[in-house]
Amino acid sequence: MNVEEIIKTTKKIPLEARTVIHIALVQNKINEILTGTLKPFEVSMQQFNVLRILRGQKGNPANLSTINERMVTKMSNTTRLVDKLIAKGYVSRCVCPSNRRKVEIMVTESGLEALSQMDNALEKAHGTILKNFDQKDLEQLNQLLDKF
Secondary structure, three states: OOHHHHHOOOOOOOOHHHHHHHHHHHHHHHHHHHHHHHHHHHOOOOHHHHHHHOOOOOOOOHHHHHHHHHHHOOOOOOOHHHHHHHHHOOOOEOOOOOOOOOEEEEOOOHHHHHHHHHHHHHHHHHHOOOOOOOOHHHHHHHHHOOOO
8 A cells, every 4th residue: 555646646745744644544444345345234343342242241241331431432422322223122221120320231132143244344344454464463563563
């Protein structure tokens, strides 16, 4: 990916700026592929993330605060994401019996089944995104990204 060609400039971009632009372009490309992969399931990346968080609870309920803390993309509209997943039948929400102020959210069987299908589709998308990298490249890239 040649940054200068993509942004259509003939000017030499300083290395620091080029690096940041490059990362942004890669992020956009990855988001485009992942969003397209989830489109047939009518689920956004954020909704998918909520489902994965709830699956990770291993049958235990989570509250909105727990979900928000674990989101890859931090956002304040977690309630709206959960509402959309409830409408799809992928999650359920109920009031905690021991603390009526606490709302408990759980993934449903239907949500787990859909999530399994999404996982398969995303695994293929990851292969597409990372097709030019071998294992050593990925390890090195992760070490570099850890520096952030």
